[in-house]
Amino acid sequence: MIACINFVPAPAEDKGADLHLWRHRDEEDKPTFSSKATWEQRRVHNxxxxxxxxxxxxxxxxxxxxxxxLAFQDRLSxxxxxxxxxCVQPCLFCGELDETxxxxFFACPYSFTVWIDLVGFLLGSRVNPD
Structure with a gap:
Protein backbone atom coordinates (compact mmCIF):
# COMPACT_ATOMS: atom_id res chain seq x y z
CA MET A 1 0.00 0.00 0.00
CA ILE A 2 2.88 2.36 0.78
CA ALA A 3 4.30 1.70 -2.69
CA CYS A 4 0.98 2.71 -4.26
CA ILE A 5 0.88 5.92 -2.24
CA ASN A 6 4.46 6.76 -3.14
CA PHE A 7 3.70 6.11 -6.84
CA VAL A 8 1.19 8.99 -6.97
CA PRO A 9 3.03 12.27 -7.67
CA ALA A 10 2.69 15.11 -5.20
CA PRO A 11 0.58 18.09 -6.27
CA ALA A 12 2.47 20.90 -7.95
CA GLU A 13 1.38 24.47 -8.59
CA ASP A 14 2.65 24.49 -12.16
CA LYS A 15 0.24 21.65 -13.12
CA GLY A 16 -2.88 23.80 -12.54
CA ALA A 17 -5.76 23.60 -10.08
CA ASP A 18 -7.26 20.34 -8.92
CA LEU A 19 -10.50 19.34 -10.65
CA HIS A 20 -13.46 17.79 -8.89
CA LEU A 21 -15.05 15.30 -11.28
CA TRP A 22 -18.10 13.11 -10.77
CA ARG A 23 -18.38 9.64 -12.26
CA HIS A 24 -21.40 9.27 -14.48
CA ARG A 25 -22.72 6.30 -16.40
CA ASP A 26 -20.44 4.61 -18.94
CA GLU A 27 -17.32 5.62 -17.02
CA GLU A 28 -17.66 9.30 -17.93
CA ASP A 29 -16.25 11.89 -15.53
CA LYS A 30 -18.03 15.24 -15.54
CA PRO A 31 -17.53 18.43 -13.53
CA THR A 32 -21.20 18.54 -12.40
CA PHE A 33 -23.03 16.35 -9.90
CA SER A 34 -26.34 14.75 -10.87
CA SER A 35 -28.47 13.17 -8.17
CA LYS A 36 -30.52 11.43 -10.88
CA ALA A 37 -27.41 9.89 -12.46
CA THR A 38 -26.16 8.82 -9.03
CA TRP A 39 -29.52 7.23 -8.19
CA GLU A 40 -29.63 5.41 -11.53
CA GLN A 41 -26.14 4.00 -10.88
CA ARG A 42 -26.82 2.94 -7.30
CA ARG A 43 -30.32 1.46 -7.51
CA VAL A 44 -31.12 -2.12 -8.41
CA HIS A 45 -32.82 -2.20 -11.80
CA ASN A 46 -35.82 -4.55 -11.85
CA LEU A 70 -47.78 -1.77 0.38
CA ALA A 71 -51.09 -3.53 -0.32
CA PHE A 72 -49.86 -4.76 -3.73
CA GLN A 73 -46.67 -6.04 -2.09
CA ASP A 74 -48.71 -7.69 0.73
CA ARG A 75 -46.72 -5.71 3.30
CA LEU A 76 -49.59 -4.06 5.19
CA SER A 77 -49.66 -4.61 8.94
CA CYS A 87 -50.07 -10.53 18.78
CA VAL A 88 -53.54 -11.73 17.72
CA GLN A 89 -55.40 -9.09 15.72
CA PRO A 90 -58.80 -10.17 14.36
CA CYS A 91 -60.63 -8.35 11.56
CA LEU A 92 -62.15 -5.18 12.99
CA PHE A 93 -65.17 -5.39 10.68
CA CYS A 94 -66.35 -9.00 11.11
CA GLY A 95 -64.21 -10.54 13.89
CA GLU A 96 -62.56 -13.16 11.63
CA LEU A 97 -59.36 -14.37 13.31
CA ASP A 98 -57.42 -14.78 10.07
CA GLU A 99 -57.12 -11.16 8.90
CA THR A 100 -55.17 -11.14 5.64
CA PHE A 105 -60.30 -6.32 0.77
CA PHE A 106 -62.44 -9.08 -0.74
CA ALA A 107 -63.68 -11.84 1.61
CA CYS A 108 -64.86 -9.81 4.63
CA PRO A 109 -68.66 -9.47 4.48
CA TYR A 110 -68.46 -5.75 5.32
CA SER A 111 -65.77 -5.03 2.69
CA PHE A 112 -67.65 -7.15 0.16
CA THR A 113 -70.78 -5.03 0.71
CA VAL A 114 -68.80 -1.80 0.31
CA TRP A 115 -67.17 -3.06 -2.92
CA ILE A 116 -70.51 -4.19 -4.36
CA ASP A 117 -72.12 -0.83 -3.54
CA LEU A 118 -69.18 1.12 -4.99
CA VAL A 119 -68.90 -0.95 -8.17
CA GLY A 120 -72.68 -0.98 -8.51
CA PHE A 121 -72.67 2.82 -8.37
CA LEU A 122 -69.94 3.01 -11.01
CA LEU A 123 -71.03 0.18 -13.34
CA GLY A 124 -74.76 0.03 -12.73
CA SER A 125 -76.44 -3.35 -13.25
CA ARG A 126 -73.30 -5.00 -14.73
CA VAL A 127 -71.93 -5.89 -11.27
CA ASN A 128 -70.37 -9.32 -10.95
CA PRO A 129 -69.20 -10.19 -7.41
CA ASP A 130 -66.38 -12.36 -8.78
Whole structure:
Protein backbone atom coordinates (compact mmCIF):
# COMPACT_ATOMS: atom_id res chain seq x y z
CA MET A 1 0.00 0.00 0.00
CA ILE A 2 2.88 2.36 0.78
CA ALA A 3 4.30 1.70 -2.69
CA CYS A 4 0.98 2.71 -4.26
CA ILE A 5 0.88 5.92 -2.24
CA ASN A 6 4.46 6.76 -3.14
CA PHE A 7 3.70 6.11 -6.84
CA VAL A 8 1.19 8.99 -6.97
CA PRO A 9 3.03 12.27 -7.67
CA ALA A 10 2.69 15.11 -5.20
CA PRO A 11 0.58 18.09 -6.27
CA ALA A 12 2.47 20.90 -7.95
CA GLU A 13 1.38 24.47 -8.59
CA ASP A 14 2.65 24.49 -12.16
CA LYS A 15 0.24 21.65 -13.12
CA GLY A 16 -2.88 23.80 -12.54
CA ALA A 17 -5.76 23.60 -10.08
CA ASP A 18 -7.26 20.34 -8.92
CA LEU A 19 -10.50 19.34 -10.65
CA HIS A 20 -13.46 17.79 -8.89
CA LEU A 21 -15.05 15.30 -11.28
CA TRP A 22 -18.10 13.11 -10.77
CA ARG A 23 -18.38 9.64 -12.26
CA HIS A 24 -21.40 9.27 -14.48
CA ARG A 25 -22.72 6.30 -16.40
CA ASP A 26 -20.44 4.61 -18.94
CA GLU A 27 -17.32 5.62 -17.02
CA GLU A 28 -17.66 9.30 -17.93
CA ASP A 29 -16.25 11.89 -15.53
CA LYS A 30 -18.03 15.24 -15.54
CA PRO A 31 -17.53 18.43 -13.53
CA THR A 32 -21.20 18.54 -12.40
CA PHE A 33 -23.03 16.35 -9.90
CA SER A 34 -26.34 14.75 -10.87
CA SER A 35 -28.47 13.17 -8.17
CA LYS A 36 -30.52 11.43 -10.88
CA ALA A 37 -27.41 9.89 -12.46
CA THR A 38 -26.16 8.82 -9.03
CA TRP A 39 -29.52 7.23 -8.19
CA GLU A 40 -29.63 5.41 -11.53
CA GLN A 41 -26.14 4.00 -10.88
CA ARG A 42 -26.82 2.94 -7.30
CA ARG A 43 -30.32 1.46 -7.51
CA VAL A 44 -31.12 -2.12 -8.41
CA HIS A 45 -32.82 -2.20 -11.80
CA ASN A 46 -35.82 -4.55 -11.85
CA UNK A 47 -38.34 -5.08 -14.64
CA UNK A 48 -41.44 -2.86 -14.45
CA UNK A 49 -44.43 -4.55 -12.91
CA UNK A 50 -47.74 -4.59 -14.74
CA UNK A 51 -49.53 -2.70 -11.95
CA UNK A 52 -46.98 0.09 -11.39
CA UNK A 53 -48.86 2.69 -13.46
CA UNK A 54 -52.02 2.01 -11.43
CA UNK A 55 -50.18 2.99 -8.23
CA UNK A 56 -47.62 5.65 -9.13
CA UNK A 57 -49.77 8.22 -10.92
CA UNK A 58 -48.40 11.71 -11.46
CA UNK A 59 -51.47 13.28 -9.81
CA UNK A 60 -51.67 10.78 -6.92
CA UNK A 61 -51.31 11.69 -3.27
CA UNK A 62 -48.01 10.22 -2.10
CA UNK A 63 -49.20 8.64 1.15
CA UNK A 64 -52.15 6.96 -0.59
CA UNK A 65 -49.91 5.68 -3.38
CA UNK A 66 -47.50 4.32 -0.76
CA UNK A 67 -50.28 2.48 1.11
CA UNK A 68 -51.54 1.08 -2.20
CA UNK A 69 -48.01 -0.05 -3.03
CA LEU A 70 -47.78 -1.77 0.38
CA ALA A 71 -51.09 -3.53 -0.32
CA PHE A 72 -49.86 -4.76 -3.73
CA GLN A 73 -46.67 -6.04 -2.09
CA ASP A 74 -48.71 -7.69 0.73
CA ARG A 75 -46.72 -5.71 3.30
CA LEU A 76 -49.59 -4.06 5.19
CA SER A 77 -49.66 -4.61 8.94
CA UNK A 78 -52.40 -7.24 8.98
CA UNK A 79 -53.41 -9.81 11.58
CA UNK A 80 -51.43 -12.50 9.78
CA UNK A 81 -48.22 -10.44 10.08
CA UNK A 82 -48.81 -9.41 13.69
CA UNK A 83 -49.57 -13.03 14.62
CA UNK A 84 -45.98 -13.88 13.70
CA UNK A 85 -44.93 -11.38 16.39
CA UNK A 86 -47.20 -13.06 18.95
CA CYS A 87 -50.07 -10.53 18.78
CA VAL A 88 -53.54 -11.73 17.72
CA GLN A 89 -55.40 -9.09 15.72
CA PRO A 90 -58.80 -10.17 14.36
CA CYS A 91 -60.63 -8.35 11.56
CA LEU A 92 -62.15 -5.18 12.99
CA PHE A 93 -65.17 -5.39 10.68
CA CYS A 94 -66.35 -9.00 11.11
CA GLY A 95 -64.21 -10.54 13.89
CA GLU A 96 -62.56 -13.16 11.63
CA LEU A 97 -59.36 -14.37 13.31
CA ASP A 98 -57.42 -14.78 10.07
CA GLU A 99 -57.12 -11.16 8.90
CA THR A 100 -55.17 -11.14 5.64
CA UNK A 101 -55.02 -8.78 2.69
CA UNK A 102 -57.37 -10.99 0.68
CA UNK A 103 -59.85 -11.23 3.56
CA UNK A 104 -59.82 -7.51 4.34
CA PHE A 105 -60.30 -6.32 0.77
CA PHE A 106 -62.44 -9.08 -0.74
CA ALA A 107 -63.68 -11.84 1.61
CA CYS A 108 -64.86 -9.81 4.63
CA PRO A 109 -68.66 -9.47 4.48
CA TYR A 110 -68.46 -5.75 5.32
CA SER A 111 -65.77 -5.03 2.69
CA PHE A 112 -67.65 -7.15 0.16
CA THR A 113 -70.78 -5.03 0.71
CA VAL A 114 -68.80 -1.80 0.31
CA TRP A 115 -67.17 -3.06 -2.92
CA ILE A 116 -70.51 -4.19 -4.36
CA ASP A 117 -72.12 -0.83 -3.54
CA LEU A 118 -69.18 1.12 -4.99
CA VAL A 119 -68.90 -0.95 -8.17
CA GLY A 120 -72.68 -0.98 -8.51
CA PHE A 121 -72.67 2.82 -8.37
CA LEU A 122 -69.94 3.01 -11.01
CA LEU A 123 -71.03 0.18 -13.34
CA GLY A 124 -74.76 0.03 -12.73
CA SER A 125 -76.44 -3.35 -13.25
CA ARG A 126 -73.30 -5.00 -14.73
CA VAL A 127 -71.93 -5.89 -11.27
CA ASN A 128 -70.37 -9.32 -10.95
CA PRO A 129 -69.20 -10.19 -7.41
CA ASP A 130 -66.38 -12.36 -8.78
Missing amino acids: PKLSWCKAVWLQQSISRFAFITW MGARSRAWG RGHL
